[in-house]
Amino acid sequence: MPPTPAAAVAVTDLVVDRGKKPVLKNVSTAIAAGSVTGLLGPSGSGKTTFIRAVVGTQQVKSGTVEVLGHPAGSKPLRRRVAYVTQDASIYRDLSVKANVAYFAALYGKNRHEAMHAVERVGMGDHADRLAGNLSGGQKTRTSLACALVIEPEVLVLDEPTVGLDPVIREELWDQFRELARQGATLLVSSHVMDEADRCDRLLLLREGRFIADDTPADLRASTGTDNLEAAFLHLIRSLEGVN
Known part of the structure; x- marks a missing residue:
């Protein structure tokens, strides 16, 4: 595997329209590998659109988005x-471990690795x-386990702590920081400003x-x-x- 570039995510002059309305207006940034970057702003500011562009599910009008050099x-x-995603992407009729095992199987991981992600x-x-x-909060954790089981180099989270109590929020942020210490790159969106100090960099x-x-x-x-x-x-x- 080639070495991860210094900028895990590079966005240049990104423009996204929805209908005839511009949602993102020539935005550019570089997100360092092994860091936690906070994407903050009020509802409707374009956070989810930006995230979707980073993971490649958003149609863009112009500009480029590269992740790990691709x-x-x-x-x-x-x-x-x-x-x-903000709403937990899990199957309600499956158990926690069955949900994670399903996603593990999609990526060639075994049940032992799935249970490790659950733990x-x-x-x-x-x-x-x-x-x-x-x-x-438990659904959010389960959804996170489904993502972690593939051991991603880049983890993108759309308002993962919204509506959660302070104890669970604290525990999740501890996990995010630990992932970064292990070398993962995290992009975490939020509209809660008191989470901003937990990040290495803020957008x-x-x-x-x-x-x-x-x-x-x-x-x-x-x-x-x-x-x-x-x-x-x-x-x-x-x-x-305004002064």
Whole structure:
């Protein structure tokens, strides 16, 4: 396998329209390998559209998206990129372990590896429960296990912590950080600003444009603010000409 490039994801002048309305407007960024990048912005700002472009399921008008040196969504990436949607992509009539075993089989993994993924997300005690009977947080963990079983080099998560209690959110973020320490590249979308400090780098998206692409520390320093929510508000007001 060729070495992973320094930029695991490279987006250049990306334009996406929905109907006649522009959703993403000439956005560009480079996401470093082995990092956790937060994609933050209000609902409707274009986060899910950007994520879909990265995983190769979004039709684009112009621009390029490369992942691990290949065009997004191309065949060489099928075993290297995993996508966890906002709504858990699992089968309600299967148990937790059966769900993960199914996805494992699709990628040539065995049941032992599937169970390891179940344990990895803290669902070992619930492995025999039907997915339809799980709580929201447990469904999210199960969906994550289905993605982790392929051992992806790039893991893309669309608002994985929405609606979860603080304890589960904390545990999930600990898992995300550990994956990055092991070399995976994570792109995590959220509209919750207090999650931003957990990321190595932030992409702040508003109305289809990046208004910031920086580390949390540098973003606070450049805006002269003490927290990232204040930094985000400062950037918005600056763009709108509000003092």
